[in-house]
Amino acid sequence: QVQLVQSGAEVKKPGASVKVSCKASGYTFTRYYIHWVRQAPGQGLEWMGIINPSGGSTTDAQKFQGRVTFTRDTSTSTVYMELRSLRSEDTAVYYCAREGGSSSWYPYWGQGTLVTVSS
Amino acid sequence: EIVLTQSPGTLSLSPGERATLSCRASQTISSSYLAWYQQRPGQAPRLLIYGASSRATGIPDRFSGSGSGTDFTLTISRLEPEDFALYHCQQYGNPPPTFGQGTKVEIK
Numbered sequence: 001q002v003q004l005v006q007s008g009a010e011v012k013k014p015g016a017s018v019k020v021s022c023k024a025s026g027y028t029f030t031r032y033y034i035h036w037v038r039q040a041p042g043q044g045l046e047w048m049g050i051i052n053p054s055g056g057s058t059t060d061a062q063k064f065q066g067r068v069t070f071t072r073d074t075s076t077s078t079v080y081m082e083l084r085s086l087r088s089e090d091t092a093v094y095y096c097a098r099e100g101g102s103s104s105w106y107p108y109w110g111q112g113t114l115v116t117v118s119s
Numbered sequence: 120e121i122v123l124t125q126s127p128g129t130l131s132l133s134p135g136e137r138a139t140l141s142c143r144a145s146q147t148i149s150s151s152y153l154a155w156y157q158q159r160p161g162q163a164p165r166l167l168i169y170g171a172s173s174r175a176t177g178i179p180d181r182f183s184g185s186g187s188g189t190d191f192t193l194t195i196s197r198l199e200p201e202d203f204a205l206y207h208c209q210q211y212g213n214p215p216p217t218f219g220q221g222t223k224v225e226i227k
Contacts, residue, residue, distance in 0.1 A: 035216070045156075045164065045207055045218040061215055095163055100175075104211035105154040107175055109163035 002026040004034075004096050004110035011116045012086050019082040020113045022096035029077040030054040033099045035106065036070065036081045038092040048094075050104070051079055086117045121145055121210050125219035131227040138195040140222045142208035147188050152212030155184055155193045158205045158221075167206075168193065198224070 007021040022034065036048040049060035051070040058070040064083070072079045083090060094113045097106035122145040132138055142153065151171035156164035166175040168184035171191055181196040195202055203226050208219040 037218075044220040045209070047216045047218065059214075100166070100169065103152060103169075104216045105152075105166065105169040105209070106156075106164070107166045107169075109165075112163050 002098065002108045004098060004108055006094075006096060006110040006113045009114040009116070011118065014087055014117055014119055016086050016117075017082060017084040018086060018115050019080055020094050020096075020115070021078050021080050022110050023076065023078045024053075024098065025077060027098075029074060033104075034072075034079050035097045035099070035104065037095045037097055037106075039095070039112075040089070040092040043092075046092075048081070053077075053079060083115075086115075088117050091115065091117045120215055121148065121213050121217050123208055123210060123217055123219035125206075125208055125222045127222060128220075129223045129225060131225050132198055133227045134198050134200055136198050138193075138198055138202070138224055140193040140195075140206055140208075140224075142186075142191040142193070142219050144189040144191075144210060146213070148191075148210045149212035151187050152210060153184070153186070153191045154209045154211065155182075156207045156209065157202075158207065159201075160204075164207060195224075 003025045005023045010018050030053050035050045051058045053072045060068050069082045096110040098108040100107040124143045126141045153171045155168040158164045172184045183194045185192050206222045
């Protein structure tokens with residue numbers, strides 16, 4: 001069965017960086033794009049960007065350009081999201097999500113990683 | 120980018136009642152590329168509907184989606200206790216993908 005398992009919760013100070021991992025299993029890793037979505041406390045879902053695990057190409061939301069990087073390691077079927085220059089507004093649960101087919105709807109989600117930014 | 124507006128913000132109903140959730144887009148969503156998700160507290164979202172009206176694998180038939188263009192609806196025909204949750208709509212026809220702000224279905 002398809003599984004996405006994310007790394008554990010993080011607490012960071014403003015200005016620091018965080019790197020969240022998402023390990024995929026149960027399917028051919030390079031066949032499906034993976035997206036990153038975040039949810040601030042009490043808020044809705046916010047799309048952050050996408051990575052093609054096959055070639056490694058990425059697209060990120062305009063809001064995060066320059067602050068976020070998506071990478072992947074095909075040897076371990078893992079994708080990573082690094083967010084830099086953290087501020088309090090980045091406190092959120094970060095999810096990875098796999099596409100269902102060739103469109104950006106998400107039948108598979110990681111369990112979420114809480115990132116808390118606090119001085 | 121397309122802005123999705125969900126209404127109402129909160130829906131207070133009793134088990135067994137019918138729930139009707141709305142999602143309105145700021146512009147036409149191409150090919151009815153609209154999805155619905157359910158999210159229970161402390162859990163990741165769960166896909167219910169994609170392509171505006173196709174139920175995802177394992178989703179009970181009391182959940183149905185309809186609509187096209189800019190107006191979409193999620194209907195839960197008879198609310199079960201486990202259906203009281205937060206519901207999100209998402210469009211994926213026009214990059215970037217965007218989500219609505221959510222509708223909470225609570226027990227009356």
